[in-house]
Amino acid sequence: MNKPLAERMRPTNLENYINQTHLVGEGAPIKSMLDAKRLLSMILWGPPGTGKTTLAQLIAELSGRKFYTLSAISSGVKDVREVIDKAKNQTLFSGEGQPILFIDEIHRFNKSQQDSLLGAVEKGFITLIGATTENPSFEVVPALLSRCQVYVLKELSKVDLESLLHNAIEKDEILSQKKIELRETNALLRYSGGDARKVLNGLELVVSSFGLKEEIIITDEVVLEKIQQNMVRYDKTGEQHYDIISAFIKSIRGSDPNAAVYWLARMLEGGEDLKFIARRLLILASEDIGNANPTALILANNTFQAVSTIGYPEARIVLSQCAVYLANSPKSNSTYEAINIAQQQVRATGDLSVPLHLRNAPTKLMKDLDYGKDYKYAHAHRDNFAEQEFLPKEIAGTKFYEPGKNAREEHDRNFLKSRWKDKYNY
Structure with missing residues (x-):
């Protein structure tokens, strides 16, 4: 049986x-190691x-190390210990470098x-390589994180x-035997969500739908027709991980x-990580509701704390309550927009000096x-x-925060008007 296209096209060198x-260019950290x-x-x-598994x-291969692999979805402590025991024996008795887990x-x-x-990491029995789509600062225990270098892979x-x-069409041992014209790519790229594996899987699915035909024209319409039927089930291994969470967030x-409850149920039935869902709700509460409803x-x-404490199945009730509450809340992204605009200003103007009247003066020299x-x-x-003016003189009077059009922030708008009069032009 042929390997999937994504496996056939996996790179074999840096x-x-x-x-x-x-990470892997000349002088970059992994290449240097x-x-x-x-x-x-x-x-x-x-x-x-983005190539985390491929890079591992x-x-x-390039270091000549024995390679063990585990999936955190299906492996437990027993599986980890078994691999560590094998690695320990190899390290102690073979004289080779530490195996990679x-x-x-x-x-x-x-x-x-x-x-x-x-x-095992401390004693050098293994070299650990972990892959994650989540911020390791939140998800990897401090003791383990402190023993690992964290490398960030860029989105494709x-x-x-x-x-x-194009590379797959030209060089793959199977696709290169067909006459494939890739006329449009937008639908494939949207389907992939930036995932190299998904874009290649999508291409292979579309090509295979033409059967034995050797002349194939791929358009956005063809892609949507062939792929849509394969987007029904939630795949907890990651294939639709981001599509479903996107639908969930957008519904709220x-x-x-x-x-919101429907997409939540889809994730729960698919075995999604409960803390992943709770963390997204936490972000949404600030980004999309903000001061329209600070509660x-x-x-x-x-909710995040409760989910971390009680686990499944009871955590589903807490998640449902939170999702419904957030969906029913008034919406505002005013503070999200404010920090975006402020950061753009900082990037454009650099490190402007703090006005003298706002500076700290703990010494006589500073007061002088x-x-x-x-x-x-x-x-x-x-x-x-x-x-008084609290911004650097170069950007004095600049407005970053615009209160949202909701009852709670209308109160803020009126408060600012009563203090600043026309300065903020609210």
Whole structure:
């Protein structure tokens, strides 16, 4: 039986490994480790389909190390210990370098599973390579994280994905035997969501639907027709992981509790990581509701804590309550937009000086230099407010925050008007 196209096109050397030159190019950290023949344990963090598994395999092949692999979805502490015992024996008796233990989706390991790796990593029985789509600061226990280098893989660009498609059509042992015209790529790219594996799987699915025909024209219409029927089931291994969570978040943002509960049920039935769902609710509570209903963030944070404490199946009730509450809440992205605009301003203007009246003056020299001079202490004035400029003079009067059009933020708008009059033009 033929391997899937994504497996057939998996690169076998660093030169063909795309878009991660900051890690594997000349002088880059992983390339330097391989050149020095000294590997350190590491966590590869990046979106799905960016080549984390491929990079781990390349590291093993290029270093000549034995390669063990476990999936955090299906492996337990017993499986980890069995692999460590094999690796320990090999390290002690063969004289070869430490074997590599690759753990896919390491963020799905609980604390006891991650703790079971610590001793082997500390004593050098294994070189650990973990792959994760989640921020390792939140999902990897501190003791293990401190013993690993964290490398961030970049999302693949449209150019990268189109290059993969054309390369497969031209060089794959099976596809190259057919006359394939890739007329349009937008549908394949949307389906992939930036995932190299998915874009190649989508191409293979479309090509196979033509049967024995040797002349194949691929358009967006053809892709949508052939792939749509394969997007019904939720795949907990990651194939539709981001499509379903996207539908879930957009349903809540769109104030539709029925759809929110449906997509939540799809994820629960598919075995999705409960903390992954809770974390997305926590982000949404601030990004999409914000100060329109500040209680939303409190409830979402309590939901995350509850889910972490009680687990499945009871956690589904807490998640449902939170999802419905957030869907029913008034929406505002004003604070999300404010920080985006402020960061753009900082990137454009650089490190502007702090105005003298706002500077701290703990020493006599600083006071002599007028640090803190003319600062108006708000509490010493009527209504605990004194009008003064708090931004650097180069951007004085710039507006970053625009209150949302909802009852809660209308109160904020009126408050700011009462203090600043026309300065903010609210």
